Amino acid sequence: MKIAVAGKGGVGKTVVAGVLASFFAEKGFKVLAIDADPSPNLALTLGIPLDQASKIVPISENAGLIEQKTSTGIGGVYRLIFTVEDIIEKFSVKSPNDVNLLVMGTVRSAGGGCTCPANAVIRALLQHLLVERGEVIVMDMEAGVEHMGRGTAKHVDILLIVTDPSLKSMETARKIHSLAVEAGVEKVFIVGNKVSVSGEAELIERFAADNKLLLLGIIPYDEQILRADVQGKTPLEYARESNGVATIRKMGEKLIERKM
Numbered sequence: 001m002k003i004a005v006a007g008k009g010g011v012g013k014t015v016v017a018g019v020l021a022s023f024f025a026e027k028g029f030k031v032l033a034i035d036a037d038p039s040p041n042l043a044l045t046l047g048i049p050l051d052q053a054s055k056i057v058p059i060s061e062n063a064g065l066i067e068q069k070t071s072t073g074i075g076g077v078y079r080l081i082f083t084v085e086d087i088i089e090k091f092s093v094k095s096p097n098d099v100n101l102l103v104m105g106t107v108r109s110a111g112g113g114c115t116c117p118a119n120a121v122i123r124a125l126l127q128h129l130l131v132e133r134g135e136v137i138v139m140d141m142e143a144g145v146e147h148m149g150r151g152t153a154k155h156v157d158i159l160l161i162v163t164d165p166s167l168k169s170m171e172t173a174r175k176i177h178s179l180a181v182e183a184g185v186e187k188v189f190i191v192g193n194k195v196s197v198s199g200e201a202e203l204i205e206r207f208a209a210d211n212k213l214l215l216l217g218i219i220p221y222d223e224q225i226l227r228a229d230v231q232g233k234t235p236l237e238y239a240r241e242s243n244g245v246a247t248i249r250k251m252g253e254k255l256i257e258r259k260m
Contacts, residue, residue, distance in 0.1 A: 001259055002130050002137045002155065007162035008172035009143035012193045015225060015235060016162055017140040018045030019245055022097045022236050023252040030135035032092065035103045042140045043103065046095035047234035056093060059125065060105025060118050065091070070117035078117045084125045088133075097236060102129075130155035145175045158255065159188045160216065163207075165200040170207045177213055187258075189216035191251065196221035216254060219247045 001024075005017040014037070021033040035042035035058075043053035059065065065087070070078040092100040104122060129137060139156065159180050163173040173190060180188045190213045192204035201218050208215040222244030228235040239245050 001158060001255065003158045003160060003255070004139045004141050004156040005160045005162060006141040006176050007143065008169045011162045011164050011169050012219070013143070013162040014041050014045050014140050015244075016160065016191060016193070016219075016248055017138050018042055018234070019236065019248040020252050021046065021099045021138040023249045024136045024138070025098045027252075027256065031099045032088070032129065032133070032135050032137050033099050033101045034129065034137060034139040035101065036105070036139055037142050038105065040103050043093065043095075043101055044232060045234055045236070046099055046101055047097060047236055048093060048095050048101065050232060052093070056103045058103045058105030059087065059091060060122050062091070066118050066121055069121050078120065080120060082121075082124065084121070084128045087125055088129070127155065145172060145179060157186045159185045160191050161188065162191045162193050163204065164194040165192070165203045170204070174211055177211070187214075189214045191216050192218035194221045195219065217247060217251045219244050
């Protein structure tokens with residue numbers, strides 16, 4: 001499975017991505033988690049200690065690697081063809097729950113202040129990861145909708161769009177879904193999150209039904225997950241038996257069943 005997790009900022013997509021990646025690893029799958037958010041937090045969610053996580057340099061910002069892969073020695077000219085297999089082995093970090101994490105950084109649009117060589121490396125690496133490798137991949141996407149226009153999720157076969165019950169969040173989810181369909185993503189699901197009071201689950205269910213979106217499940221608002229975040233701890237340990245984590249793990253079961 002190649003799974004991307006998207007949604008508006010603050011809806012909890014990183015927690016969903018981290019719990020799913022850990023769940024698949026516990027089930028015996030080889031798992032690679034990709035943090036493609038410009039403000040990466042997936043390392044902490046996966047239980048990688050802060051002192052180690054803070055030293056991770058995103059691939060898109062690794063100037064030495066970018067130069068090694070793309071330099072021709074001629075100013076303004078860079079290579080478009082290069083190998084990327086070694087990047088996973090050299091720069092991925094093993095989490096305590098046997099998930100390999102690769103902090104990617106983000107693919108930026110033309111004119112967005114990026115260097116073309118960095119974009120070339122990231123795009124080639126994503127192509128390799130999502131098309132040629134056989135393990136389960138869970139990718140925590142950049143918040144919002146702009147990344148869909150850059151083709152970041154082009155080769156995933158499952159896109160999970162996380163939304164809370166707010167109108168802005170659901171509107172962002174609707175836009176992401178539309179762009180995903182245009183991009184040819186095979187399976188797109190809505191995941192409701194942070195549902196705390198009566199009627200909020202129904203709001204998300206009605207939103208999914210009205211827009212003909214497949215609803216994978218609804219995660220209850222979870223105080224333990226919030227406390228884990230405030231204290232800088234992973235919910236995989238601090239909130240392992242919480243309702244929220246249990247619900248995400250059940251979604252993992254559903255995804256496995258759908259792929260069998």
